[in-house]
Amino acid sequence: MSPETSTAAFHRVAVKGEEVARGALVVHGPDGVRVEGLGVVQVVQLLKGLRG
Numbered sequence: 001m002s003p004e005t006s007t008a009a010f011h012r013v014a015v016k017g018e019e020v021a022r023g024a025l026v027v028h029g030p031d032g033v034r035v036e037g038l039g040v041v042q043v044v045q046l047l048k049g050l051r052g
Contacts, residue, residue: 027035027043033050035043 024036025038025040025043027033027047029035029047029050035046038046
């Protein structure tokens with residue numbers, strides 16, 4: 001059987017990179033926190049707020 005006629009569960013896929021706007025800020029913080037789309041000042045304020 002050729003790969004084109006096989007009934008196996010494998011299919012061709014296209015892998016694309018994640019689109020991030022130029023200059024976009026993505027921060028990965030402690031305990032799985034992920035922040036996107038904020039400015040630097042806003043991220044600093046957010047992370048300070050998470051400290052308690």
